Amino acid sequence: MSIPDIAFFDRTYVRRHLGHSACIGAVRSAMRALSAGRTRQLLRTMLSLGERRTFALMPGALAEDDFFGAKLISVFPNRDDPGRRAHRGLVVLFEPEEGHPVCIADAEEVTLIRTAAATAVATDALARADATRLTIFGTGAQAAEHVRALALVRSIERVVLWGRDETKAQKLAASLAAETGLDITVELDGERAAAQADIICTVSGAAQPILHGRWVRPGTHINLVGSSGPGPVEVDDDLVAVGRFVADSRASVLAQGAEFLVAKAAGRVDDSHVVAEIGEVLSGAVVGRQSAQEITVYKSLGHAVQDLAAVALLYRQRLQQSETQTGGASS
Structure with missing residues (x-):
């Protein structure tokens, strides 16, 4: 050669x-x-x-x-x-x-592109087939990529953007609406943003919880994406504990999945709470969503x-x- x-x-x-x-x-x-x-x-x-x-x-x-x-x-x-x-x-x-x-x-x-693609893979496997309402917590580049990617795996009819900077959120909403033709609005109240969703993506990079378990409706699918190592968390222990928790890699989440590790340290979950890797769901080895009312959670850390x-x-x-x-x- x-x-x-x-x-x-x-x-x-x-x-x-x-x-x-x-x-x-x-x-x-x-x-x-x-x-x-x-x-x-x-x-x-x-x-x-x-x-x-x-x-x-x-x-x-x-x-x-x-x-x-x-x-x-x-x-x-x-x-x-x-x-x-x-x-x-x-x-x-x-x-x-x-x-x-x-x-x-x-x-x-x-x-940027493969992270949103991985979220789309998980959403396709775990979200309800009739899910049409998407809420994004975050207004950075990953927010835009996730709207583009998730629209390929579900018939998204409405997108809600939550962000701490209203001007930035409104600018992104207008740009994405013009690009995609989707109905995209801004909601600065996190509880109201979550209550409107069938699918939620956290891509904020927040250091403290911006999404709480009590806000999430039954049947919602949640993708935890913004925190990629121990330390910063985007959601509280209640959300981790209430959801059927699927990892991109079990070993990685047990070692570096911030939200899971914080909930574990608080005694809310143990290692068995990670019910599957997404690859096991994709192969049919483990059932992903078990009912229309179940809350599913996918933890994305990203992998080589x-x-x-x-x-x-x-x-x-x-x-x-x-x-x-x-x-x-x-x-």
């Missing part, structure tokens, strides 16, 4: 070519494989670089004879929005035959295999395009 050129996918390329629909399919396959033990990954390693500054390494392999690699990412305060932290870095992909690096991709853009699956999708598309162009030139 000749040494391949290393492809570079910058954020513009990723945004243009990593479609939500295809990414949902790639992440769905990766999560099935993760729960079946066909993928390999380590818990993320996080190195503190000072207050609110972190460098993280996430290695993994899609399968023994498939692409492998790692995500290297910095999590630093965002200068444009001091209340948030920005995720910046690279995903490096290696081929499995001789171990050559073949691709480097912008991790920030990949993370999701990032690698998304970048491998981009790389395979690039290879196919090159082969098509080569074939056309020689015919």
Whole structure:
């Protein structure tokens, strides 16, 4: 095998070519494989670089004879929005035959799209089939991505945005409404925002609970996305305890799932409260939603295999395009 050129996918390329629909399919396959033990990954390693500054390494392999690699990412305060932290870095992909690096991709853009795709996969598996009302707690980039992705797995008729900055929330609502054609409104009262929802996504990065269990109607599905490590929590112990709790990875949630760990420390739940990984639900090994009235909760931490699956999708598309162009030139 000749040494391949290393492809570079910058954020513009990723945004243009990593479609939500295809990414949902790639992440769905990766999560099935993760729960079946066909993928390999380590818990993320996080190195503190000072207050609110972190460098993280996430290695993994899609399968023994498939692409492998790692995500290297910095999590630093965002200068444009001091209340948030920005995720910046690279995903490096290696081929499995001789171990050559073949691709480097912008991790920030990949993370934006694949995180929402993973939430869409979980929502498709756990939300009621007739769910049409979506509430998003948060007004950052992930809020917009989640509206786009979830509209692909449910017939969303109405979206409610909750945020602490009304001006920012109204601006995002207007932009998304114009883009998607959906009915999108802003609600600054968290209880009213939750009461209107069939599906709730928390993507705020809040340090303290912004969503409480007593606010959530029976039959709601909730995606906990904003907190990606021990420490900050977006929901209270009541919500964790009341829901049928599904993890993206059981080992990761037991070690790093902030909301679960806080509820466990308070004596509200134990490890058995994590009833399944989403891959087990997808494969049919464990039942997801058991009734129309049940509250389901999905805890998303994000995993290397999701990032690698998304970048491998981009790389395979690039290879196919090159082969098509080569074939056309020689015919």
